[in-house]
Amino acid sequence: MSNYFYVTTSLPYVNGEPHLGHAMEFIMADVLARRARQRGDKVIFSTGTDEHGGKIAEKAAEMKITPKELADQMEAQFRKLTDTLKISNDRFIRTTDRGHEQRAQLIWRALEKDIYKGKYSGWYCTGDEAFFTEAEVKANKGVCPNHNRPFEKVEEENYFFKLSKYTIQIRKSIESGDFSVIPETRRNEILSILKDGLEDISVSRPKDKINWGVPVPGDPGQVMYVWFEALMNYITVLGYPENEDFKFFWPATVQVVGKDIARFHAAIWPGMLLGLGLALPRKLYIHGFINVDGKKMSKSLGNYVAPHEIIEKYGAEAFRYYFLRHIPSYNDGDFSWQHFEAAYNNELADELGNTVQRTIVMIQRYQEGVVGDIPGASHDIAQYEAAIDNCRFDRALDEVWEQVRGLNQYIEEEKPWEIAKTDDKDHLREVLAYQAGALLEIAGLLEPFMPETAAKIQAVFKDGIVHPAKET
RNA sequence: GGCGGCGUAGCUCAGUUGGUUAGAGCACAGGACUCAUAAGCCUGGGGUCAGUGGUUCAAGUCCACUCGCCGCUACCA
Numbered sequence A: 001m002s003n004y005f006y007v008t009t010s011l012p013y014v015n016g017e018p019h020l021g022h023a024m025e026f027i028m029a030d031v032l033a034r035r036a037r038q039r040g041d042k043v044i045f046s047t048g049t050d051e052h053g054g055k056i057a058e059k060a061a062e063m064k065i066t067p068k069e070l071a072d073q074m075e076a077q078f079r080k081l082t083d084t085l086k087i088s089n090d091r092f093i094r095t096t097d098r099g100h101e102q103r104a105q106l107i108w109r110a111l112e113k114d115i116y117k118g119k120y121s122g123w124y125c126t127g128d129e130a131f132f133t134e135a136e137v138k139a140n141k142g143v144c145p146n147h148n149r150p151f152e153k154v155e156e157e158n159y160f161f162k163l164s165k166y167t168i169q170i171r172k173s174i175e176s177g178d179f180s181v182i183p184e185t186r187r188n189e190i191l192s193i194l195k196d197g198l199e200d201i202s203v204s205r206p207k208d209k210i211n212w213g214v215p216v217p218g219d220p221g222q223v224m225y226v227w228f229e230a231l232m233n234y235i236t237v238l239g240y241p242e243n244e245d246f247k248f249f250w251p252a253t254v255q256v257v258g259k260d261i262a263r264f265h266a267a268i269w270p271g272m273l274l275g276l277g278l279a280l281p282r283k284l285y286i287h288g289f290i291n292v293d294g295k296k297m298s299k300s301l302g303n304y305v306a307p308h309e310i311i312e313k314y315g316a317e318a319f320r321y322y323f324l325r326h327i328p329s330y331n332d333g334d335f336s337w338q339h340f341e342a343a344y345n346n347e348l349a350d351e352l353g354n355t356v357q358r359t360i361v362m363i364q365r366y367q368e369g370v371v372g373d374i375p376g377a378s379h380d381i382a383q384y385e386a387a388i389d390n391c392r393f394d395r396a397l398d399e400v401w402e403q404v405r406g407l408n409q410y411i412e413e414e415k416p417w418e419i420a421k422t423d424d425k426d427h428l429r430e431v432l433a434y435q436a437g438a439l440l441e442i443a444g445l446l447e448p449f450m451p452e453t454a455a456k457i458q459a460v461f462k463d464g465i466v467h468p469a470k471e472t
Numbered sequence B: 001g002g003c004g005g006c007g008u009a010g011c012u013c014a015g016u017u018g019g020u021u022a023g024a025g026c027a028c029a030g031g032a033c034u035c036a037u038a039a040g041c042c043u044g045g046g047g048u049c050a051g052u053g054g055u056u057c058a059a060g061u062c063c064a065c066u067c068g069c070c071g072c073u074a075c076c077a
Helices: A020-039 A054-062 A067-084 A098-114 A134-139 A163-176 A184-196 A226-231 A244-249 A259-275 A307-325 A337-367 A382-389 A393-414 A425-446 A451-461
Strands: A004-009 A042-049 A091-094 A115-125 A130-132 A152-161 A180-182 A204-206 A219-224 A254-258 A283-287 A290-292 A333-335
Touching: A004 A020, A004 A244, A020 A042, A020 A067, A020 A254, A020 A283, A020 A290, A020 A307, A020 A382, A042 A067, A042 A244, A054 A067, A067 A091, A067 A307, A098 A115, A098 A259, A152 A204, A152 A219, A152 A259, A163 A184, A163 A259, A180 A184, A184 A259, A219 A226, A226 A259, A254 A259, A259 A283, A307 A337, A307 A393, A307 A451, A333 A337, A337 A393, A337 A425, A337 A451, A382 A393, A393 A425, A425 A451
Parallel strands: A004 A042, A004 A254, A042 A091, A180 A283, A254 A283, A290 A333
Antiparallel strands: A115 A130, A115 A152, A204 A219
C-alpha cells in the first residue's frame, strides 16, 4: 500500500517576473516530490500562478492591456521557468482557471456560516493588497515602504471571515504537531501571533473598486479578496469538493512557502480549512530570502540577478545544486557569482565529476569497460532521509557529499592503478566494482536534487559495462 | 514596549541532557602520489567560544546583567 503525498508551492503573484526566490521554492518542492515518487508514493505536486487582484488590474491598465492578457504573459514566464528548472509538477493551476473560480465560489458558500457583512475602515496599499494599522501608517509617514506609494484611506462595506473563532484550534494543532510548522523559529513566531488571538479578516472588496476577481456568490456588488481566494487553490486544484484526488490527497503532506507569507499559510488558511471542516496540512515549511553579495536584491541597487542569467551560464542542474545546498534551508542565504563558481568548480566538477571520470577511465583501461557484478548500496542514509523529511535540503546534500568524499578517499587508499600492475585481477575487479556501486548509490541520492546528473551516472554504470558519457 | 533568536577559526556554520587538549567545510601553507576534468589524497597554522559577574568538582553548554545584530508583534500617540 503506497502513501499519498501532496506537495504545493505558493502561487507566485503575476505582477512581476520570476525571481530567484520563486526558483528556489520550485526546486525545494520538486525535491520533496521526486523523493516521494522514488519511495513509491502516489504524488501530486502542484504549483501555478495567482492572477487576480487590484494590483494586476492596475498594472495591466498602465500597460494598456487587459488583466487577463497580462496574466497570460506572466504565466508563460513562470511556466517556462518550471520547464528549464526541470520541475516535475503534476499540476499548474491558474487562479483564473474556470474550475478554480467555480470551486472558489463553492468554498465561499461552504464558509458562509462564518462570513458576515461589516464596515471596514482603514489604510490600504494596493501594492500589498492589504490593510495596514494606524500605527504602521504613521510609522512610515503615510507612505507604504514596500511600494513607495501613499496608503489610501478606505472605508467600505465588505464581508468578514470569523477567523478569530479558530485561533485556539489552530494553536493546538501547531502545538501538538498535527500541523507541523518548520523551522522552529517560524513556529514560535506563529504561536506568538496566535497567543494574542487572531482577528476577523476582511475577505471581499466592493466591485466598483476592484473588479478583477472572483464574484462573491449571491452579491454581485462584491468580489473576493485576492488572498482569500488564492489560498483556496490548494484544494480547488485537487477538485474540491467532489473529486477523488481531493479525497485521497488532502490534507497536503507539505506546503512550501516563503517567510513573507507565513502568516497567510499558518493562520488564515488553516482557519479557512477549519471552517470547511477539513484537516490542516501536515507540514508547513517556511524558507527564507536570498540576498545577493550580502545585500537585499533589488533592481535599484543594481545587484539584481534573474534566474535565467545563472541557468544560461551554468545550467539547471548546477542552479538546483547551489540553491539547495548553499542557501541554508532554515535561513536567509546569499548568492554571489564567486561563491557559485567555486561550488560549481570544486564540488560539482572536481569532486563529483572527476570521481566519475577517473572511475570510468580505470574500468575502460584495466578491464575493457567491463565492471562485472556491482555491489548494492552500503551506506546508512538515515541522516539523509531525516534531512529531507525536515526540509533540510542543505544537510541532505552535505550527507551525499560525505559519500563523494569518502569514495575519493577509498580510491586513494586502494590505489587501483597499483593493483593493476600486479596479477591480482580479482582484487582489482572488486575495487572498481565497489567504486561503480558507490557512484550508483550517490546517483540515487542525488536524483531528487539533480535528476539529470543522476541519470547520467546511472546510464554509465547501470548494466555492468561502462558507457562513456559526457559528464558535467 | 512585548515575545523569539543570534553573536564559536579570515568566511559559512556544527557543537546532543554542562565532563578529558573546542569541531567541519571553504580559504591559506606545506607534503606525498598519478587512475582522473592540473582534479583527488595527506598534514599543518589559525579561536581569552561577544563582555562581565555568578552556580558547580567541572560551562561554548546553566543563571543574571551589559554590548551588538536580526525576526515577529504591539503601542504610546
